[in-house]
Amino acid sequence: METDKTNRSSGADYVFVSSVEREKNRRERLARLYDQHVHAVFRYAWRLTGRRDLAEDFTSEAFLALHRNLDQVEDARLPAWLFTEVRNLAIEYWRRASREQTLSEAAPFLRPDGSSSLVDLLSRATGLKPVHRICLTLRYLYGMDRQEIARQTGLSEHQIKSALQYGLELLRRELTS
Amino acid sequence: MKETKRAANNMPHEDPEHQERLLMVETGIDPAVWREQGHPPPSLLVASREDVLPQPLAERVTSHIELCPSCTRLLEDLLDPDVACPTLGEITRIRRRLPMPSPPQRPWKTLALIALTLVTAALSIVAVRTLSSGPISPQFVAPMPPGPPAPPGLVFRIPVEPAPLKLPPASTLAWRSQDGGPDQAYLVELGQALKPYREGRYREAAVRLQSLASQYPQSVEAPFYAGVSHLLAGDALFALEWLTKKPLVRSHPLYDDQLWYRAAALEQTGQWAEARDLLRQLCKLSGGYQQKACQLSKR
Incomplete structure (x- = not known):
């Protein structure tokens, strides 16, 4: 009787240990x-x-989905499987945003011809990198402040300040030379 | 007083708003004119390329992009691979949300660093005493990764320690003041990039200094300390590349240092003859490296 109990207990331990091990893996x-x-x-x-x-x-949603389906997804199907997850989330997001009419009616995309002066200016300053041009365009064409540009680009506000300063200095030199 | 002087010299100001005003005055272009309504938000511009927007919205955004040079240019820039890269903060935040083992903590790393620092300090003291008292002991080997075997007759090892920080005098002003002149941004960023160097994180320092050197091609300090960081991190080939990138004039405060560390990089990459030539040059100068260089080059 005692032996049987010991066996059963060690069996349960074995099951427990193997499930812990599996989760760890x-x-x-x-x-x-x-x-x-x-x-x-x-x-x-x-x-x-x-x-x-x-x-x-x-990205985190896609990896959480991968964790839920980890036993079904083979390594060879990645990253395509993750891309599909992200794509589905994005389609759902844009459909919802469009349905809420925050994009389709509130923002009439008009007058695309008046802003070429900035483009001309930016294309003349050949020393500018994409990140400088983005900061300048978002600041002076879109009227965003540094905080908004930081959210858009992932840079810190200090980096935005430096990029704007460098970009303006280069534009100034380009125009006055 | 300072402001008046600056205005008189027409020097560019650190503040972007001030630069904006200067731009307006000097070129006659008012940046306010650029600010227009009616452009799609950047998120829509980017997403319009990937066929995820609902049809009517996608058509409107696409037709706007076709007619708007600003948005076309902005979209091109936004699609640059560097811009889309996740930052370290983003990667860390995503990781925190997932059920994964946290990245391995390494308390031993700190202990190992302390031990390494102590050993390096002890060896440096031995080295200084040995060098100042007479010829180098044949047993003396500086703490560094082993290089390729030296050919017979050319056996020396150049000890490598962190190079002293020699920054332009304006760098002290750059930290304290908001109006340090046109190079202020560079100096501030240089100070930040040198922080890991001061703390002994040489690989990180090398990466940051390299990026700074690319951003400011005229800079001298950034490529030099990038090279030294590579050398201290054990990457002699990269070190050599960065230490030869910007040859300095003899009057520059970093001239001796550059020769010394370049010699060390050459020695570590197996170019002993070239390293010895540089040591001989240093031996002829009256700098801080003269004695060591003379003793090593005679070997």
């Missing part, structure tokens, strides 16, 4: 896949949403 595999694919998934999410905060959310 799952987490380690997720960590490995995360390190391998997070950059690509984030970049893709950003291209679908154009917003860094959403790209961050969608």
